[in-house]
Amino acid sequence: MTAASTTQGARRAESSFVRVARYTGVRLIAVLVTVVVGVYLTILIANMGGYVDEIRMGQIREAVGLMAGANPDLPFMSDEERIAYVEQLVAIEVERLGMDRPFLLRSFTYLANALTLNFGRAEQLISDSGSRLVRLIIIERLPSTLYLFATGQLLLFGSAILLALYLSQRYGSWLDRLVVALAPTSAAPGWFYGIFLILIFAGILRLLPFGGMVDTPPPADRLQYALSLLKHLILPISAILMGALWQTTYFWRTFFLIYSREDYVEMARAKGLPPHLVERRYILRPTLPAIVTSFALQLISMWMGAIVLETVFRWPGIGQLFFRAIGSYDTPVLLGIVVTYAYLLAVTVLVLEIVYAILDPRVRIEGRKAEA
């Protein structure tokens, strides 16, 4: 009996890795297919069935007009020659930008390029280091977005979970009631509180900067630079926290409260286990898959929120770049950013699936059944 159960246990341990790997593999393929379709849809939307092409043709004609005007021979040409010359220049430009092929064909070229992160050259925008490569322009902006939102989300999630755990043990205390009362304030998004924070701390008190990531000009000293970064981080982070902390805490507090009334928790308490052990082993552990799921979903919404928050705080990240690209109808940059977003979301979803597979015993033991 005992021997049989150990061998079975060993086989289970052995195969659970395989199961997790198979599960992850299947999910990986599904997510990849999703990314391909999603990116293609984005390309279709970005082109609006050729609407962008019209704008680009207009831009080409304008640029060609200027170019032809600069030609010193132009005044000596006859009218027909002049028209022919301009048409020739337009044709060269159209061919250079690949506009002569039908949209459907071009859309697949766009797709292949986008999927390999080969976004080509920007039409108007230039990166701060002077490059026209869309990939470089985006990569240049990525760290500042990550810096702000990774800090913000980790802080938000960590503090919400800890506070919720604390509150669930002190159900009905004044702090608990305060959080319940404050929860509806999360109906407003972070940028909304950002405006108020700027108003109070930058506008009236003049304590903190209105926006941006570092002082202008950036301090040369490393320590000063880091301090300046921190100073500019305070308001956006507070805005993120104000927009979500109370509701997130409220949600988890209720969640933990439900779990802490389970019989096995009561049992652990009755055994006389110290409270922190009860919290960790009997409340946190079984709820971990749910916590991870919600963290990933929060990350997804964070990528979206980045655009507005960066605009409000003039943060030099991807969100701001997106606006400049839109303002100048720079399709390659636009597409590059949306595809980057799609990839980021897909990676988030995939990491979630993997972590979920590792954490959730149902996946480990029963394989694909957990999907249902």
Next chain:
Amino acid sequence: MRALLARAQELRRYPSAILGLAMICTLVILAVYAMATMPYREAVRLWQGGEGVWDENPRLAKPSWFNAFRKVKLPPTIVVDSAGRPETKQRIEFEEEGEADVLITLAFDYQYDVFPKELAVYLTANFEKVAPFASFIWRTPDGREFPMTSTSVRTRDSYRISQDRKLQAELGGRQPEIGLLAADPWAETPVPLKGRHELIVDGIVFEPGSDLDARLVVYGQVHGIAGTDHLRRDITVALLWGTPIALCFGLLAAVGSMSTTMVLAATGSWYGRWVDGLLQRLNELVMILPMLPILVMVGTLYSRSIWLMLGLIILLSIFGGALRIYRAMFLQTREAPYIEAARAYGAGNLRIIFLYLIPRIIPVLVPQFVSLIPTFVFLEATLSLLGLGDPTIPTWGKVLNDASQNGALFMGHYYWVLAPSLLLIFTGLGFAMLGFALDRVFNPRLREQ
């Protein structure tokens, strides 16, 4: 139905629900008031502005109620018109046929410690061939006189005193509205001279029936309930009309997305197999489509119409986490005995989906529905803030957008940002508070003591 009513009764125990409901009612009343007092077309016309709509409003004036909290009172706009007031006009006929001197004296009593924002004179003249000619003189209460410009007057004309650079130079570089009203324009910090200031328009008309009228506008520092923006528009218009638009937008988006999600989830879980599989794959697909960037892209490249945005938002929010949750609910419900019974007596698929499955989970979703409304209200504000609001319609988000575009926070025009923000948070809190209370009543996951 009776169960719903019983639960509504239970709501009374939650003060936050009562408060939330009261806030929503206030908003609805405000929306009805806006629609009743100002037709939609009128609101759009006012908000688009244009020639002659907002001419007499000061730029960036604070709300009037600011004065109640200030020791030093700010002046409102003062308008003195000669039309219909013969006592302000003197007509002296010349010897030549038809020529006359029209002397208009526009006097006003200034009793404020703060200077006005601007000065301007609007003129109307009627003549057939030869336009009248007018010269302007400013007379202060202590009898000093400042001759200003002289000009021939078109049928409708204006003289913006504050933009008269020559006058400004004569006043030692002071802005005319300060220099003319100051007790001593050359003082370090000039203070306004209280008393009766006069603008004298000395006009000469050259035809028998020809006449001249003038309207002096002393632009104040305060205006209306909500102040004005950089285009002299009265912000009250946008605040009032923003209410029905926000409520309508939030409600339509919430109803549209939620009901579609519900129908899709019910259909998927009822039919199962490939229908369900397809819906789930589609859901995963849409979940990785970045919603806001797509909205922004469509707004920039295609159209900013609020209805297109609404449709797109509904389309994109149908899918997502909610569909998964509803599906799980329906999967549980479809195993219930009453569904089996319905099947046994031969109910069709559609009948089961629409009459048995969906009604079953509606009560559970009422709180979510209420909490969903402000999300969409804020989404509209977000789009407007990013400059993608419908260009014709006044909304709260657009006021915020104008304010942030014009550096309202930096320049200290806090009223411009605060009024629409407060309305937004009022809406958000109202619905959220009701939603939270409803959630506790309808879904008692926790038996609260």
